[in-house]
Amino acid sequence: MVSFIRNVSFDCADPYALARFWSEVVGHPVDPDFAPGDTEVVIEPPGGPRLYFQAVAEAKTVKNRVHVCLQPGDRDRDAEVDRLHTLGATTLADHRTPDGDGWVVLLDPAGNEFCLTRSAAERE
Numbered sequence: 083m084v085s086f087i088r089n090v091s092f093d094c095a096d097p098y099a100l101a102r103f104w105s106e107v108v109g110h111p112v113d114p115d116f117a118p119g120d121t122e123v124v125i126e127p128p129g130g131p132r133l134y135f136q137a138v139a140e141a142k143t144v145k146n147r148v149h150v151c152l153q154p155g156d157r158d159r160d161a162e163v164d165r166l167h168t169l170g171a172t173t174l175a176d177h178r179t180p181d182g183d184g185w186v187v188l189l190d191p192a193g194n195e196f197c198l199t200r201s202a203a204e205r206e
Contacts, residue, residue, distance in 0.1 A: 089134035090150060093142070094192035097123040097135035103191050104133055106169050107152070142193040149194070151185075154201040159186070162198055 094100040101112045101123040108127055116123040125133040154162035163173070163186050171188040174195060178184040185199045 087131040089132045091134045091136060092190075092192065092194055093138040094135055094194070095137065095141075096192075097121060097137050100190065100192050101125055101133070101135045103170055104135075107166065107171075107190075108133070146195045150196040151199060152196060153199050157201065158204055159198060159200045162201075163188070166198065 092100060092104070098112070098116065098118045098120055101116070105112050105125055108125065110125055110127040113124045113126055121137040123135045127133070152162075157165070159178070166188055167173070170191045173186060174189050175187040176184075178186060182200070182204060185197045187195055187197050189195060
């Protein structure tokens with residue numbers, strides 16, 4: 083028997099607000115059973131894993147040891163970075179190289195790191 087990934091969990095002060103950000107990032111709605119002010123909120127993308135947002139009292143103080151890595155689906159990496167900035171992400175570190183390789187480390191509105199790699203088309 084093996085284990086499977088049930089959730090990717092995000093600690094934050096406002097779970098509903100952060101879930102709305104990630105809903106736009108991944109293109110799937112916040113579960114309608116949750117509302118502003120809830121201490122737990124979920125997004126259930128088809129094919130999983132669930133994105134789980136939980137309220138915590140403490141602020142983020144150090145670098146994440148585990149993080150989400152995203153790959154753009156229908157646009158190139160640079161256009162997706164621009165879209166994520168529009169949604170409220172900020173760039174923490176830019177590791178793109180002149181030859182088009184590399185990735186960008188971003189912060190969600192709660193300060194959680196995530197990476198954006200090249201699209202499948204850019205890898206070809």
